[in-house]
Amino acid sequence: MSLRVAVAAPFVQHGTLRLEESEFVVALSLDRDWFSPDQTKRLIDVATREGLLEHDDGDLVATFSPADMTIPEEFVPDEELLRERSAFERVLEALVADGVEKHEAVGAINSLQQDLGVTIEAAAVVYARREGLEVAELVAVARGAIADEE
Known part of the structure; x- marks a missing residue:
């Protein structure tokens, strides 16, 4: 839990x-x-x-x-x-708590990651926002993950 x-x-x-x-x-x-x-x-x-x-x-x-x-x-x-959780794990937990099926969220986030060419964290934040979930506190973490990959 x-x-x-x-x-x-x-x-x-x-x-x-x-x-x-x-x-x-x-x-x-x-x-x-x-x-x-x-x-x-x-x-x-x-x-x-x-x-x-x-x-x-x-x-x-x-x-x-x-x-x-x-x-x-x-x-x-x-x-x-x-243990510290990644932004992806935190967004996924918030999505599941909001009623989104875990496997559906993971699949959609993976697709977004491929389509947009971004990190899994950034894709998770984009997906959560599209689902109407406020994840503002994780935007900076996702941005940081993008910067780390550059």
Whole structure:
């Protein structure tokens, strides 16, 4: 399951959009036993870079509505969430969360990549925009991927 669900859990648990970092760490490491405290801090770093969390006066603030998330009873996040994901992976997750079938999105993105002669990240952003999904935070990442290939 997604990074967004794991990040949402402490906010849902406390019924808020803002938590002290220590409360967030306790919620995921001690209360839920999903990660160690160090892994939870890594999760905070990943979620911050991906725009799901912001730091404000020592607190963590969710940039999305955690209350809109469903955290399944049996949900246990994979440690894979702790690694940086490419813009392609992030756009694909957003598309799937928006109801697009994963295999359809991958096929369409691959076709766009070939047709436009751009990176997979750029093609993913173009496809997401065509599908009406706002991915503005990933445009700079896609541009950077284009620059890296030149």
